[in-house]
Amino acid sequence: MDDLRIAILDYVRREYLEEDDERTLSPTTRLISGGIVDSFSMVSLKRFLERKYDVKIPDADASPEAFDTVDSIAALVERLAAVKA
Amino acid sequence: MGNGEEVGTAILEAAGAVARPPNIGSWEEAGRGFDWVLAERELGWGRGDPVNIGWNLSDRICRRGLAQKTALFWEGAEGQERKYTFDDLRVLSNTVAAWLSAKGVNPGERVCLFLDRVPELYLAFVGILKLGAVVQPLFSAFGEESLATRLLDAGTCCVITQRKHLPKVRRARAQLPGLRLVVVVDAGDARLGEGEVALELDAAPRVEEYEVFPAGPETPSVLHYTSGTTGQPKGAQHVHRSLVSQYLTTRWVLDLNEDDVYWCNADPGWVTGTSYGIIGPWACGATQVVLDAGFGAERWYAFLEKRRVTVWYSAPTAIRLLMKEGLAPVRRHDLSALRHLASVGEPLNPEAVHWSREALGLPFHDTFWQTETGCIVVSNYPGMPIKAGSMGRPFPGITAAILDLKTFEPLSEPGRVGMIGLRPGWPSMIRGYWNNPAGYAKKFANGWYLTGDRGTFDADGYFWFIGRDDDVINTGGHLVGPFEVESALLEHPAVAESAAVAKPDPVNMEVVKAFVTLKPGHEASPDLELEIMNFVRKRLSPIAMPQEIAFVPSLPRTRSGKIVRRVLRAQEFGEPLGDVSTLMED
Numbered sequence: 039m040d041d042l043r044i045a046i047l048d049y050v051r052r053e054y055l056e057e058d059d060e061r062t063l064s065p066t067t068r069l070i071s072g073g074i075v076d077s078f079s080m081v082s083l084k085r086f087l088e089r090k091y092d093v094k095i096p097d098a099d100a101s102p103e104a105f106d107t108v109d110s111i112a113a114l115v116e117r118l119a120a121v122k123a
Numbered sequence: 124m125g126n127g128e129e130v131g132t133a134i135l136e137a138a139g140a141v142a143r144p145p146n147i148g149s150w151e152e153a154g155r156g157f158d159w160v161l162a163e164r165e166l167g168w169g170r171g172d173p174v175n176i177g178w179n180l181s182d183r184i185c186r187r188g189l190a191q192k193t194a195l196f197w198e199g200a201e202g203q204e205r206k207y208t209f210d211d212l213r214v215l216s217n218t219v220a221a222w223l224s225a226k227g228v229n230p231g232e233r234v235c236l237f238l239d240r241v242p243e244l245y246l247a248f249v250g251i252l253k254l255g256a257v258v259q260p261l262f263s264a265f266g267e268e269s270l271a272t273r274l275l276d277a278g279t280c281c282v283i284t285q286r287k288h289l290p291k292v293r294r295a296r297a298q299l300p301g302l303r304l305v306v307v308v309d310a311g312d313a314r315l316g317e318g319e320v321a322l323e324l325d326a327a328p329r330v331e332e333y334e335v336f337p338a339g340p341e342t343p344s345v346l347h348y349t350s351g352t353t354g355q356p357k358g359a360q361h362v363h364r365s366l367v368s369q370y371l372t373t374r375w376v377l378d379l380n381e382d383d384v385y386w387c388n389a390d391p392g393w394v395t396g397t398s399y400g401i402i403g404p405w406a407c408g409a410t411q412v413v414l415d416a417g418f419g420a421e422r423w424y425a426f427l428e429k430r431r432v433t434v435w436y437s438a439p440t441a442i443r444l445l446m447k448e449g450l451a452p453v454r455r456h457d458l459s460a461l462r463h464l465a466s467v468g469e470p471l472n473p474e475a476v477h478w479s480r481e482a483l484g485l486p487f488h489d490t491f492w493q494t495e496t497g498c499i500v501v502s503n504y505p506g507m508p509i510k511a512g513s514m515g516r517p518f519p520g521i522t523a524a525i526l527d528l529k530t531f532e533p534l535s536e537p538g539r540v541g542m543i544g545l546r547p548g549w550p551s552m553i554r555g556y557w558n559n560p561a562g563y564a565k566k567f568a569n570g571w572y573l574t575g576d577r578g579t580f581d582a583d584g585y586f587w588f589i590g591r592d593d594d595v596i597n598t599g600g601h602l603v604g605p606f607e608v609e610s611a612l613l614e615h616p617a618v619a620e621s622a623a624v625a626k627p628d629p630v631n632m633e634v635v636k637a638f639v640t641l642k643p644g645h646e647a648s649p650d651l652e653l654e655i656m657n658f659v660r661k662r663l664s665p666i667a668m669p670q671e672i673a674f675v676p677s678l679p680r681t682r683s684g685k686i687v688r689r690v691l692r693a694q695e696f697g698e699p700l701g702d703v704s705t706l707m708e709d
Contacts (some may be wrong), residue, residue: 056290071419072200080667102418
């Protein structure tokens with residue numbers, strides 16, 4: 039797993055799960071449709087990504103589908119970072 | 124949502140074709156000589172059958188010959204499935220009632236359901252009512268502070284929860300001397316502490332016969348907490364007689380019959396999820412399907428298709444999220460079983476009605492009501508022409524009016540803006556706020572119940588929503604009280620002062636925006652903004668989390684020092700600031 043995915047997974051675990059939650063998270067775990075991150079909390083996740091990776095995520099790209107897995111989030115961040123570069 | 128101008132230009136649309144005559148018949152005829160006794164007769168109350176809602180949702184349906192019909196089909200986030208017949212519902216709710224009684228829970232005491240949308244939530248809801256206790260459902264995404272505030276106010280004696288929410292309950296419990304019992308429905312091998320007990324309902328000895336508590340029509344049934352402009356959330360106290368109007372509105376507005384498969388998107392932590400996600404549909408003998416998963420267009424369409432859902436009650440925020448995904452996902456599914464759609468929570472914009480016609484072949488019917496009303500009070504009905512963007516017309520037997528904002532006299536001229544008022548007296552109107560008679564009294568003026576919403580009516584008697592008349596924030600159909608958010612913000616070590624207001628949002632209608640001043644030694648930064656957002660989310664809930672925080676040098680105040688939210692709100696909506704002569708100058 040690359041650093042980007044590890045960092046997002048760490049953030050999700052830290053911010054959205056209780057300390058003793060035993061669920062295993064992977065880059066393909068369903069976050070939104072799986073009920074781990076709700077659509078309101080998605081805003082704080084979006085804000086975290088924008089801060090940490092210095093990208094601007096347009097509202098049109100911040101859909102529940104795009105934020106549903108760490109893999110899809112990482113792909114979105116990578117695409118936006120590449121456009122910026 | 125509409126204003127006077129939109130009323131004049133609204134497009135009159137014909138309602139979607141329905142395969143059979145709607146249950147309501149015609150709205151005009153249904154209103155002539157209307158009497159709620161009609162519903163009481165259908166429920167068999169004239170024969171002396173029990174009034175207890177729990178009995179009516181389970182035993183009565185079994186007695187009608189539907190014992191082996193599916194009452195609940197449940198699908199979890201990971202695709203797990205569970206199914207319960209009406210006889211299972213009858214027996215398992217008996218089991219909950221007998222088990223709680225044996226643990227010392229008494230009729231009249233408050234029992235909180237702090238659960239995701241798992242089957243135990245629905246089964247226990249019915250069981251608690253059978254015991255004669257008061258059900259207090261709370262949204263499981265609430266943080267410990269939101270939870271503690273509501274449990275403390277209600278003097279709750281028992282919380283039924285899941286393992287994943289146990290840490291929050293344990294942290295809240297320190298503030299709750301009256302909380303005697305914490306029940307964990309999926310404890311497994313978890314180590315439970317003092318006062319914590321496991322109840323694995325599917326494995327518990329089934330209680331075939333149970334003597335249901337002989338509730339009267341005015342016996343308290345459900346306690347939902349709702350937010351206002353001032354103070355902490357208030358407990359809206361419903362009674363067993365609410366069933367009468369919840370049953371009839373389900374029949375006439377949602378058009379439910381016992382052969383329907385029905386999906387209500389609302390979480391039972393909110394009133395829609397109990398009035399129309401438990402009570403109404405089961406009182407009609409309909410099969411309910413529940414998807415305990417977050418939003419996902421593909422997942423939702425697949426669920427509608429797989430379960431052959433016929434009637435769907437959703438919300439504008441969800442519909443707008445589906446609209447964002449375009450038509451391609453919906454085209455991949457056979458949704459031909461759908462025959463009626465309705466929406467609640469916030470005004471349904473005309474675009475959503477037009478989109479649903481194109482995408483689903485049916486219009487969404489907007490419905491309007493509140494936690495306090497207990498049932499739908501203004502609505503678009505099957506068979507009645509829809510004016511896209513309108514709230515519709517009052518339910519037969521309910522008198523609604525637009526009231527002058529100063530005198531609270533009904534306005535007779537169409538198109539004028541006033542407060543939406545309702546004549547009290549329908550069966551599911553709350554009987555008070557828990558421990559707060561003064562707060563309840565403030566909801567009435569000149570013999571009208573004041574909804575706190577502004578609206579207009581047109582020449583055809585259709586009502587149109589304009590906006591809130593107070594500072595309450597309606598986000599995604601949920602009401603958030605600014606006071607609660609501001610109090611949580613002040614608990615953050617960097618925050619000196621705070622104000623929370625609504626900000627317009629294309630998906631959620633409104634979201635929470637906070638304005639804060641910082642204490643000396645703290646500097647505004649994006650990192651601090653994110654930290655405060657997460658702080659409020661964990662203490663209160665994701666819904667109450669400010670989606671934006673503005674760091675400001677000072678907040679607008681009156682000369683007496685009171686923070687003036689309306690100025691901040693007007694700025695966000697691009698509206699005139701109004702009278703600012705009483706504000707303190709910087």
